[in-house]
Amino acid sequence: MRMFSWRFFRLWQRNRDVFFRLWHSEGAGAIIEPVLVLLAFGMGMGALVGDVGDQKYIEFLAPGIIVAYAMFSATFECTYGSYFRMEHHYTFDAILATPLNVEDITAGEIFWGASRSFFTGCVILAIAAIFQLVHSPWALLIPLVAGLAGVMFGAIALFVTSIVPAIYTFNFYFTLVITPMFLLAGVFFPLTEFPEIVQKLTWIAPLTPVAHLSRGLFVGDFQWSMLMALGIIIAWAVVFFGITLVTLRRRLTT
């Protein structure tokens, strides 16, 4: 494996510049949708649901929504975003003719995706605070969890991007992986509602440990399982980062 370098930061900067040039269309959706979900499910449906444990439903929901949308941010950035740069604009081809190499592109894309997740995490947390849902100072760590989850989801998404034959193939990834995780990985309801065997199975989904960690920090209630969750996230991130280095190299340099 070749050396990494700080040069990946140059691609990160490029993506940041584009984001700030187009922020009104890029950023607005990332804020409005989670707010709508909080309103519809948290307040609207939450009134019917009642409390979860000793929490109001919307307080239960908020930390899940933060990381779910962090997942979407990195995933969109490193699927459709990266794919367009790679296949339609030939941005990576142009960059490969400069001192940057495939490792820099991989790292630049993934860390940019993670930055989007971090940013999303900050914004939704701020919105939750405005809704007066945040009661523990530990919640301030949630954007960092969102950023770390962004590295993981960015790496997985870029892996998918490096192997898809066409842009339509992303439909499978979203329908079969992202949407089920969004609905079933403990964002909307506690996993304890499932039979024990299903509960264990849900931990296969990368979003489950993220939601678990976020929920614990949101109320400042620490459990050993949060440490395990952190380990799982890091493991996913490292594994997919490594695989993507190989698959993206194969895709870009044949």
Add this chain to the structure above:
Amino acid sequence: MAIIKTINLIKKFKELTAVDNISLEIEEGECFGLLGPNGAGKTSLIRMLTAVSPSSGGEIWIMGKDLKKHPREIKAILGVVPQTDNLDEDLTVIQNLRTFARYFAISQEIANQRSLEILHTMRLEEKRDAAIDELSGGMKRRLLIGRGMINDPKIVILDEPSVGLDPQARYMVWQRLRELKSQGVTQLLCTQNMEEAARLCDRVAIINQGRIIDIDTPQGLVNRYMSRQVWEIDLLSVEREKVVNELESRQIDYEEFSGIIHAFPKDDQATEGLPGTARAATLEDVFFKLTGRSLVE
């Protein structure tokens, strides 16, 4: 010492051998042309030389360094102008240049200064803050060439730089390339435009099916392969049989394609009394002679 040297370079794609044992030496400061029909292996060769695509065999040495071991250092002194437009469509004209400068770790101040210089020489000053899709095809190509100069390269590698340009813009580009040469920048120019090769290149290599067929100065190639004149006969206006019989009885070599006969007389007298017109032999005649006239799909 050669500034670019390849030794038995090979590129294979599954069944196809795109570059088949190419050994080249390009001298510092020269403009070296690569001529070849579609699929000859020009672009594959360039992609390997720019460290974008790995070779399947052989070596590449640039400025005395092994490209495999020092890709970053070598890419830092290369200016690459690709055949496909890969300008960054998410950024404006000036942002394209500045962002590219950043990839080369050029300081912001120098990057700004150089970007403005490039906009000036490429006559794109008015388009400074335009989006890429607002540019015409010619402007995009000028920007692409300008972008290749952002790092003040020692070697410029251009893949079909004037394709799709109108004559005015093409002359401007050629002028710019001549200026670069006078500054001592080595150029590797891949082209299908024979006039371009003849005008700009000190030496050209004609490649076909992944191999080098010959290397020489453009004039040297013409002298070695062609008679001084080419006699052209348009078959629409004359009877084919008669002309062919006449050429054969006079023992003049000829080729026939697309309704035109190109005859290669040994001297001016040989064509006396024949229909048609004489013209000077060009690099294009050599190109056809060495790579054939049939279409390559």
